[in-house]
């Protein structure tokens with residue numbers, strides 16, 4: 001199978017305290033809209049967007065989890081199989097900054113070490129900031145993650161968060177692209193040239209990419225797909 005015939009789908013979870021802007025970020029990225037209204041996420045929601053990264057089509061499935069503790073039991077299960085993570089806190093909410101460590105642990109427990117970006121959102125409100133830049137950088141270093149400062153409201157740096165994660169996952173995928181790590185019980189039912197690793201498979205390992213949604217299949221046209229869906233999103 002040639003490299004240009006593959007399609008990659010990545011499951012990305014967005015975590016962080018309630019009200020930091022997780023839903024807004026996904027809406028902004030997938031639909032290009034921003035709303036001032038705060039509507040608490042109940043459980044889990046997801047949107048997707050297709051982009052081209054390093055010459056490859058990547059389908060990003062963005063899982064919006066509720067930040068409120070009362071939904072913990074529901075959301076935890078949805079981390080499973082995620083291949084990348086956005087860990088968000090708000091410039092104006094000290095608790096959300098201090099909760100970053102425990103969010104990281106929560107994701108690690110379910111997914112192992114996956115590419116993660118620490119997002120400091122609401123930088124349009126820097127005048128009301130309750131965190132200083134040095135401590136934020138220290139946090140990112142301590143967690144071993146890239147730090148990106150965003151304003152979903154102003155549409156600042158939102159796209160770079162997802163582009164960075166997709167690029168990192170692709171690089172890791174290329175490193176392991178001999179495909180001999182396929183373990184999905186479902187792949188027997190697929191076209192012989194089609195390889196699917198289910199995002200929802202209960203078995204997972206933290207090191208390899210056999211724990212998530214990596215869908216590798218030949219293009220319908222047997223040539224590199226045009227990126228016609230670049231800005232297309234849909235609610236599933």
Ligand SMILES: Nc1nc2c(ncn2[C@@H]2O[C@H](COP(=O)(O)OP(=O)(O)OP(=O)(O)O)[C@@H](O)[C@H]2O)c(=O)[nH]1
Nearest residue numbers: 018019020021022023024036041067122151152153
């Ligand atoms: N000023 C400003 N407000 C923002 C920004 N991003 C989100 N908000 C606002 O912050 C509030 C909370 O945003 P949500 O996206 O609902 O937060 P959430 O993290 O999904 O919250 P939960 O669903 O409870 O987990 C909303 O009123 C948004 O309009 C931003 O970059 N700047």
